[in-house]
Amino acid sequence: MPSQIVSLVVNGEPREFIARPGTTLLTILRESLGLTAAKRGCAQGSCGTCTVLVDDRPATACLVAVETVADHSVRTLEGVASDGNLDEVQSSFVDNFATQCGFCTAGMIMVAEALLDRDPDPSEEDVIEAISGNVCRCTGYRPIVIAILDAARRRREAGVEPGRPAEEAVSR
Amino acid sequence: MTYRLAPIDKRPFAAEREDDFTVIGSVVQRSDARGHVTGRTEFFEDVAPPGLLHLKMHRSARHHARIRGVDLTAALAVPGVTRILTHADIPNNLYTPLKLIGVGPDDEPILAVDKVRYLGEPICAVVAESEAAALEGAARVRVDYEDLPAVFDVEEALAEGAPLVNEYHGQNFFKYEGHHCRRIRFGDVEKAFGQADHVFEWRYESAPIEQAPTETTGCVVVPQADGRLRIHSDTQACFFTLDNTALILEVPFNRLRIVGGTVGGGFGGKVDVTVEPVACVAAMVTDRPVKFVYDRDEEMQVSSPRAAERIYIKDAVMDDGRIIGRKVTLYVDSGAYARHTPYGTTKAAAHLPGPYSIPNVWADCHCVFTNRTPSSAMRGFGVTIGDFALESQMDRVARALSMDPLRLRLLNAYRDGDLKAHRKVAEGTALVEVIQKTAELVGHELPEAYRRMSSTTREGL
Numbered sequence: 001m002p003s004q005i006v007s008l009v010v011n012g013e014p015r016e017f018i019a020r021p022g023t024t025l026l027t028i029l030r031e032s033l034g035l036t037a038a039k040r041g042c043a044q045g046s047c048g049t050c051t052v053l054v055d056d057r058p059a060t061a062c063l064v065a066v067e068t069v070a071d072h073s074v075r076t077l078e079g080v081a082s083d084g085n086l087d088e089v090q091s092s093f094v095d096n097f098a099t100q101c102g103f104c105t106a107g108m109i110m111v112a113e114a115l116l117d118r119d120p121d122p123s124e125e126d127v128i129e130a131i132s133g134n135v136c137r138c139t140g141y142r143p144i145v146i147a148i149l150d151a152a153r154r155r156r157e158a159g160v161e162p163g164r165p166a167e168e169a170v171s172r
Numbered sequence: 173m174t175y176r177l178a179p180i181d182k183r184p185f186a187a188e189r190e191d192d193f194t195v196i197g198s199v200v201q202r203s204d205a206r207g208h209v210t211g212r213t214e215f216f217e218d219v220a221p222p223g224l225l226h227l228k229m230h231r232s233a234r235h236h237a238r239i240r241g242v243d244l245t246a247a248l249a250v251p252g253v254t255r256i257l258t259h260a261d262i263p264n265n266l267y268t269p270l271k272l273i274g275v276g277p278d279d280e281p282i283l284a285v286d287k288v289r290y291l292g293e294p295i296c297a298v299v300a301e302s303e304a305a306a307l308e309g310a311a312r313v314r315v316d317y318e319d320l321p322a323v324f325d326v327e328e329a330l331a332e333g334a335p336l337v338n339e340y341h342g343q344n345f346f347k348y349e350g351h352h353c354r355r356i357r358f359g360d361v362e363k364a365f366g367q368a369d370h371v372f373e374w375r376y377e378s379a380p381i382e383q384a385p386t387e388t389t390g391c392v393v394v395p396q397a398d399g400r401l402r403i404h405s406d407t408q409a410c411f412f413t414l415d416n417t418a419l420i421l422e423v424p425f426n427r428l429r430i431v432g433g434t435v436g437g438g439f440g441g442k443v444d445v446t447v448e449p450v451a452c453v454a455a456m457v458t459d460r461p462v463k464f465v466y467d468r469d470e471e472m473q474v475s476s477p478r479a480a481e482r483i484y485i486k487d488a489v490m491d492d493g494r495i496i497g498r499k500v501t502l503y504v505d506s507g508a509y510a511r512h513t514p515y516g517t518t519k520a521a522a523h524l525p526g527p528y529s530i531p532n533v534w535a536d537c538h539c540v541f542t543n544r545t546p547s548s549a550m551r552g553f554g555v556t557i558g559d560f561a562l563e564s565q566m567d568r569v570a571r572a573l574s575m576d577p578l579r580l581r582l583l584n585a586y587r588d589g590d591l592k593a594h595r596k597v598a599e600g601t602a603l604v605e606v607i608q609k610t611a612e613l614v615g616h617e618l619p620e621a622y623r624r625m626s627s628t629t630r631e632g633l
Binding site for chain 2: 031035036037038039040041042043047076077078080081089090095097101102103104105106109135136
């Protein structure tokens with residue numbers, strides 16, 4: 001099959017590129033669009049480092065054939081800060097020492113964004129469930145859970161409106 | 173912020189200058205955190221130079237075999253395959269990473285020559301226009317093997333008649349200054365066993381442990397107009413990698429430039445020099461950028477794990493809990509090559525007999541070659557498994573004597589000024605105080621005599 005032109009709305013901007021059929025969303029983001037925050041950890045959907053939001057739901061970009069999400073909306077970590085200002089999840093990760101090597105961070109933050117968009121007041125169990133598909137081999141899970149709960153508190157205190165509630169979490 | 177900042181107990185630091193205490197007890201933001209949370213931290217694989225070639229390895233399908241022949245015909249016919257490297261392309265194909273600090277002999281080929289010594293050993297490197305073509309090419313390499321008997325157990329490897337794993341050593345163990353192992357000889361353990369009220373001997377064993385970083389091992393090598401090679405790498409050891417790579421390429425060190433320092437999880441698994449040399453050769457012969465990054469399954473199979481260890485500990489113990497003799501026989505499984513395991517075994521020896529003042533100590537610490545994946549660095553390698561064994565031993569001795577395990581340790585803990593089995597005087601030990609504080613924190617009752625003990629004096633013993 002020949003390559004085709006595919007369009008996506010990435011971090012709010014329409015983007016077009018040429019893709020061979022079956023090219024993964026992760027490859028397109030990293031190699032065609034230069035958005036390298038999402039990482040390739042296992043390339044088999046089990047480590048979560050490539051997690052981005054497709055229509056506000058977490059998806060492992062290494063398993064998504066890009067033509068299957070043509071014209072859909074994709075959010076990556078690059079689109080989270082606005083005008084260089086960190087959002088509540090990002091600043092909470094910094095303040096709570098929820099980063100170590102940094103390789104899982106993009107996936108963890110995107111999962112947290114999706115969680116807080118649909119539930120502004122998650123329980124600790126909800127947070128643990130939300131990040132259960134994301135591996136941190138530095139095993140810094142505890143500060144990550146604390147940071148996400150702290151981010152939720154910061155959002156509520158700042159009166160940030162929850163985002164559009166996502167439907168069922170995408171299969172992960 | 174949810175941090176409780178307790179005041180520092182400065183008593184143990186009485187000799188330190190007050191104005192040195194500017195950081196402990198304060199919150200310092202990580203310098204790399206902002207890059208991590210914005211996705212702007214540059215990992216090696218985020219570099220995408222134009223014209224990038226991909227390298228994939230064809231690896232040994234045998235644990236131990238002679239190579240009769242390698243057929244590259246089908247691999248070279250794969251569209252997109254541009255070059256296949258064999259041992260003949262590597263300027264200095266035989267190396268050992270610790271030669272930089274004078275450890276020898278060279279015992280490991282970059283690409284196998286006439287023999288493979290472990291499952292997954294690199295044989296030839298397929299360079300192609302795409303990752304898919306490189307994988308396809310690597311899958312189509314045909315190797316004609318003549319199987320050799322293999323050995324996977326440290327004690328079997330040392331037994332008479334065991335197959336010889338590594339000819340460069342000439343025997344299945346690493347020689348330390350002419351000795352068959354690292355040894356400690358202090359006092360007379362056999363005499364202690366004769367005098368002891370009890371003799372306890374147990375065996376401890378660990379499996380290899382893979383570091384499994386989320387970012388797999390890899391590099392991108394970019395040839396520069398001035399003839400230098402720029403190496404983007406996730407190595408944990410930039411200078412070590414640079415120096416070893418230069419020796420393997422037979423080029424001056426200043427022909428290479430490493431861009432590194434950002435490591436997506438290492439835990440020791442990215443200390444060995446495994447991807448850079450062959451990627452550099454590929455970049456040199458093609459004059460194009462080359463990426464060589466492990467797949468997840470390669471990371472799990474061939475990146476060097478923490479060594480498996482087997483440890484026998486025999487203690488001479490008195491009724492009151494004093495340990496008067498300790499004999500340790502320790503085997504570290506180096507796998508097929510030395511890498512960092514001779515050093516790890518030395519560390520293991522240096523860590524014996526644990527933080528205890530024992531007047532008679534005997535230890536033999538063997539670094540053994542087997543047909544398993546070469547082991548290497550991982551988080552306190554050489555020490556952690558020994559600690560597991562030593563502290564399990566202390567618990568079992570305490571149980572056998574019906575004694576509180578903390579009291580057993582307090583009784584035997586070394587004090588400042590004690591002569592250790594390595595004939596070094598113990599300084600700044602503090603183990604007694606740490607145990608006392610731990611007992612207090614967990615509500616473990618200690619009798620007054622044990623609460624009064626101190627690491628600075630042997631009084632009360």
